[in-house]
Amino acid sequence: MQSLLNKIPFIRIFTPFALGVIISLLFTINRDFIIILVSSYFSILACYFVLNVSKRKSVKFVFGLLLNFFLFFVAVESCYLRKADNNPNHYTNVIFTKETLLSGHICDIPQLKEKSIKAKIQLTHYKENNVWKACEGIFYAYFPRTTADIVTGSNIVFKNKLTAIPEPKNPFDFNYKQYLYYKNIYHQCFLKENDFKIAHSGFELPITEYPLLLKSRLLEILKENKLKDDDLSVTSALLLGYDDEISRDLMGAYSRTGTLHVLSVSGLHVGILFMMLNFIIRLPNRKLFVVIKTLLIFICIWFYAALTGMSPSVVRSATMFSFILIGTAINKKGNIYNTLLASAFLILLFDPFLLIDVGFQLSYLAVGGIVFFYPYVSNWFVSRHKFANVIWRTTAVSISAQIITLPITIYYFGQFPTLFFIANLVVIPLSYVVMVGSMILVCVSKIKFLAILFSTLVGWSVTFMNEITLFLDRFKFVNLSEMNVSFYEMMILSLLIGTITYFFINKNYFSGITSLVLSVFLLLSSILNSFFVKESKTIIFHATNSSVIDTYIDKSATSFSFYKEQPNQFFSSATQYRMRNGIKHIKENKLQTGLYYFENVGHKFGVLCGDTLLNYELKHIELDYLVLSNNAYVKGIDKLKVKTIVADGSNSYKTINYLKKKQLTNLWITKEQGAFIVNE
Numbered sequence: 001m002q003s004l005l006n007k008i009p010f011i012r013i014f015t016p017f018a019l020g021v022i023i024s025l026l027f028t029i030n031r032d033f034i035i036i037l038v039s040s041y042f043s044i045l046a047c048y049f050v051l052n053v054s055k056r057k058s059v060k061f062v063f064g065l066l067l068n069f070f071l072f073f074v075a076v077e078s079c080y081l082r083k084a085d086n087n088p089n090h091y092t093n094v095i096f097t098k099e100t101l102l103s104g105h106i107c108d109i110p111q112l113k114e115k116s117i118k119a120k121i122q123l124t125h126y127k128e129n130n131v132w133k134a135c136e137g138i139f140y141a142y143f144p145r146t147t148a149d150i151v152t153g154s155n156i157v158f159k160n161k162l163t164a165i166p167e168p169k170n171p172f173d174f175n176y177k178q179y180l181y182y183k184n185i186y187h188q189c190f191l192k193e194n195d196f197k198i199a200h201s202g203f204e205l206p207i208t209e210y211p212l213l214l215k216s217r218l219l220e221i222l223k224e225n226k227l228k229d230d231d232l233s234v235t236s237a238l239l240l241g242y243d244d245e246i247s248r249d250l251m252g253a254y255s256r257t258g259t260l261h262v263l264s265v266s267g268l269h270v271g272i273l274f275m276m277l278n279f280i281i282r283l284p285n286r287k288l289f290v291v292i293k294t295l296l297i298f299i300c301i302w303f304y305a306a307l308t309g310m311s312p313s314v315v316r317s318a319t320m321f322s323f324i325l326i327g328t329a330i331n332k333k334g335n336i337y338n339t340l341l342a343s344a345f346l347i348l349l350f351d352p353f354l355l356i357d358v359g360f361q362l363s364y365l366a367v368g369g370i371v372f373f374y375p376y377v378s379n380w381f382v383s384r385h386k387f388a389n390v391i392w393r394t395t396a397v398s399i400s401a402q403i404i405t406l407p408i409t410i411y412y413f414g415q416f417p418t419l420f421f422i423a424n425l426v427v428i429p430l431s432y433v434v435m436v437g438s439m440i441l442v443c444v445s446k447i448k449f450l451a452i453l454f455s456t457l458v459g460w461s462v463t464f465m466n467e468i469t470l471f472l473d474r475f476k477f478v479n480l481s482e483m484n485v486s487f488y489e490m491m492i493l494s495l496l497i498g499t500i501t502y503f504f505i506n507k508n509y510f511s512g513i514t515s516l517v518l519s520v521f522l523l524l525s526s527i528l529n530s531f532f533v534k535e536s537k538t539i540i541f542h543a544t545n546s547s548v549i550d551t552y553i554d555k556s557a558t559s560f561s562f563y564k565e566q567p568n569q570f571f572s573s574a575t576q577y578r579m580r581n582g583i584k585h586i587k588e589n590k591l592q593t594g595l596y597y598f599e600n601v602g603h604k605f606g607v608l609c610g611d612t613l614l615n616y617e618l619k620h621i622e623l624d625y626l627v628l629s630n631n632a633y634v635k636g637i638d639k640l641k642v643k644t645i646v647a648d649g650s651n652s653y654k655t656i657n658y659l660k661k662k663q664l665t666n667l668w669i670t671k672e673q674g675a676f677i678v679n680e
Contacts, residue, residue, distance in 0.1 A: 010341040016068040017345060020075025021352040029076055078352045084137060084184035091123050091137040091162075092186060100160040101127040103199075107138065109216050110150050111244045116142040116190075117150050126160075139187040140180075149198045152216045158196035162187040169542035169649075169674040170573040172580050182353035211306040215240050218307075221445045222438065225455035231462045237263040238431055238462075239438045241308035250466060253473035255413070258402070258420025259427045261366070270317035272435055273304055294329045298322055316363055319343035336371050340364060358412055362405055369404030370397055376505070377403075391425065398424040403497065410483050411490040414579055423472050430465040434458055484579050489525055492518055536601045537581075538678045540627055540646050541574055542670035547591060547629040547650045548574050549607065551600045557583045558598065562591035562609055562629055562650060591629060603678055606642075608632040613640070625678065631655045638662050646676045 023029070085092045091102075107122040123137045139162060143150050165177040165188055180186070219236055227235055230250050237243035243251075243263050254260045277297045283289035305318040323339045344364055347354060354360045378396040383389050398421050402409075410416055417423070437458040444450040485493065496518040503511040541548040547562040557578060578586065589596075595616060596607040606623045612633035627646045628634060637645065637659075646668045647659055659667055668676050 008335055008337045008341065010338045010345070012064075012067075013071060014341045014345050016071040017075045017348065018355065020072040021079060021348060021355050023072075024076050024079035024352070025356060029080075074349075075352060078349060082184075082352055085186065087136060089134065089136050091126065091135045094126060094133075094135050096126050096128060096160060098160055101157060102160050103127075103132065103155070103157045105155045106150065106152055108212060109152055109219065109242060109244075113142075113145070116145055117147060118142055119150055120185075121156065138185050139189065140185065142188070142190045143196070144191075144193055147193070152212050155199045156196055157199055158189075158191055161189040161191065161195065163189065167674065169670065170577065171539075171675060171677070172576045173573050182356065211303065215242070215307050218442050221442050225441060225445065225451055227455060227459060227462075230466055231459055234263065234462050234466060235434055235438050235458060238269070238435045239442075241314065250470070253469045256415065256417055257423040257427075257469055257472045258398075258417030259423045259469060261362075262427055262431045269308075269435060270301060270304070270314060270321055272432060273301065274321050276436070276439075277301075290329055294325050298325055315347050316340075316343050316360075316367075319346055320367075337368070340367060340371075358408075361408060365405050365408065366401040369402075370400045373400035373403050373501075394425055394428065395421045406497065407485075407490045407493040410485050410493075411487070414483050414576070416483065419472050419475060423469065426468050427465055430461050430468075433461045434465065437461065484582060486525075489522065492521055492525075496522065535679070538600050538603065538605060538625075539577065540648055540670065540676040541577075542675050543573070543649045545650060547607075547609065547627070547648050549627060549648075550574060550578070551598060551605070552581060552583060553600065555582055556585040556587075558587045558589065560589045560591055560596065560598075560607055564630070564650060593630075597623075600678075608634075613637060628655075628659075634659065638664060642666065644668055644676070646670065 080086055084090050087093070102123060103125040104121045104123040106119045108120040110117050110119040119141050121139055121141045123135055123139065125132045126135050127133075141156070141158070165180055165186060167177055168175050218240060219242065222232055222235055222239075230247060233243065233246040234250070237246060246263065251260070251263075254263055274297065277300055281293050281296055283293050301318050301321055305314050308314050320339055320343045323342060347360075374396055377400050378393055380396070381392045383392070402420055406416065437454050441451060441454040441458055444454065496515060499511045499515040499518060502508055503515055536551075536553045538549070538551040541550070545564040547560070549560040551558050559574070591607060591609040593610040595611055596609065598605050598607075604622065604624045605627065606621065606625070607627045607629055610630035610632060613636055614633070621640065623640075623642045625644050625646065626640065626642045627648060628651060629648055630650045631652055632655075634655075644666050645659075645664060647656060648670045651671075656669055656671065659669070670676060
């Protein structure tokens with residue numbers, strides 16, 4: 001252990017800081033209490049330090065404690081300062097009425113949605129008593145799709161219609177509210193044409209947001225050169241990190257084939273830029289010119305990071321390459337693990353909430369896995385043929401990254417792409433061509449014949465890359481999908497990978513025994529979940545314009561569904577819930593107009609789909625729960641004796657408002673309260 005700390009001393013700094021971030025995320029810490037505690041602790045340590053100054057070992061120990069506690073406190077304070085609503089000038093701390101006018105500017109590239117335009121707004125002022133007052137904060141605004149001039153930098157004056165980001169409606173749904181909370185976005189608003197005005201005069205965009213204007217202009221250049229649809233969206237993701245317009249099917253294909261990392265601007269893209277700059281900037285090998293070259297590359301890398309939106313992966317890469325640049329300039333080589341931890345520390349210092357960001361975790365784990373495992377994996381196969389060695393080394397990089405990210409990938413996504421090594425062999429080289437080609441394209445866009453040449457090259461390459469990805473995605477039966485592991489199982493799997501690795505590298509007997517014990521734990525956990533953990537429940541999902549009802553008995557399910565439109569996101573919610581509950585067998589039933597009955601462990605359910613209660617004798621209906629689907633006509637429902645009446649997402653607002661006027665005490669509305677679950 002001491003040897004490890006000597007080789008990677010930054011562990012001593014990163015560990016207490018990361019612990020402070022985790023504690024701050026798990027618990028609400030009173031800031032005044034922390035200040036008093038820290039002051040008292042520092043005072044005691046200072047006295048101890050003075051009294052034992054002659055004892056070197058004691059002083060060293062106390063200094064270590066002092067440093068650890070200081071870093072822990074810095075992490076707690078950093079979390080406090082990062083939370084925007086702790087700022088007294090944040091709009092959540094300013095009292096304004098619903099009639100208040102607000103003013104701000106669009107601080108990111110607007111996204112074109114199916115029925116609206118989504119834009120991130122940086123709030124700057126609010127109106128109170130006919131006086132404009134300063135405030136701060138970021139939120140999302142949705143404008144009508146036909147609105148013009150919704151572009152980056154536009155100044156907007158609008159009515160205050162802020163509403164809180166809604167909670168997830170179904171169990172195991174992606175918690176979009178929590179995701180935005182850690183990005184300091186707490187509200188959204190939906191604006192109609194008469195709710196806002198675009199003011200172009202008298203407004204200057206902050207200099208920090210100028211890269212966004214350039215990013216927006218580069219996207220326009222790509223569009224002008226006949227790149228469109230998925231070709232345009234993938235190219236803009238590769239070059240600029242703008243992946244908001246990639247279709248859901250294509251994004252899913254990249255995810256399932258293990259090539260999604262290509263669409264996220266990361267070390268791959270920063271590395272290409274770094275190599276290109278090193279090749280282009282050729283200066284004499286003298287001290288002054290080395291410094292100039294270092295500064296130029298440093299500025300270009302960080303400008304590119306700003307251009308791509310400062311994602312965790314690109315910031316990590318830019319920080320790491322900055323360390324390499326500085327080390328090269330002063331003729332010193334650092335430990336790569338130290339460099340990784342130092343970059344993580346600097347990033348978390350400014351945004352500690354990134355520690356729980358999946359992309360941040362996967363990014364650092366993947367790089368760490370490549371650094372550690374690649375030397376071993378690359379030696380598994382050695383050929384006399386140079387081309388075969390190149391292919392194997394590329395595959396070895398992918399395998400090295402996947403080994404260490406396996407537990408967290410299964411935990412978060414419930415799948416493992418077994419064809420990742422084949423997909424990466426094709427996609428990564430093509431991504432080089434697309435990225436370099438698109439860089440040259442934006443530089444020569446004014447020279448017509450060159451622009452046509454490179455736009456054709458980029459178009460063919462990205463089309464081929466997408467087609468290969470979609471083709472490999474058709475072999476879904478090969479992938480390990482619908483895998484459900486708990487947090488503790490993920491931790492055991494991580495430890496198992498560590499002990500197996502240690503056993504094969506050091507041939508250590510104890511690590512081999514530990515690996516067997518951990519394997520038995522995982523096996524027993526799987527057996528217990530499959531055969532002994534049995535429960536029965538019924539869930540009425542919230543599905544927009546549709547009905548999805550599952551009733552579970554042990555590990556099998558019966559599903560009742562009605563779709564007004566093509567199934568989309570809500571279906572994945574049902575799939576996710578079934579997977580988490582270990583459901584293996586599903587019997588599907590399509591709902592038509594009528595009243596359906598089913599029973600689950602003594603609970604009697606009815607589903608009234610698009611029908612009227614007047615067709616049935618209410619006094620003869622004996623139910624515990626009644627589900628209203630597809631705008632069922634419910635006159636006389638207040639006379640019906642049931643425990644709970646559930647109005648699902650297939651009902652219109654008119655039907656919901658009618659039910660609300662009835663003032664039913666046993667009414668559950670999934671649009672407002674989320675999915676309704678009846679346990680055994």
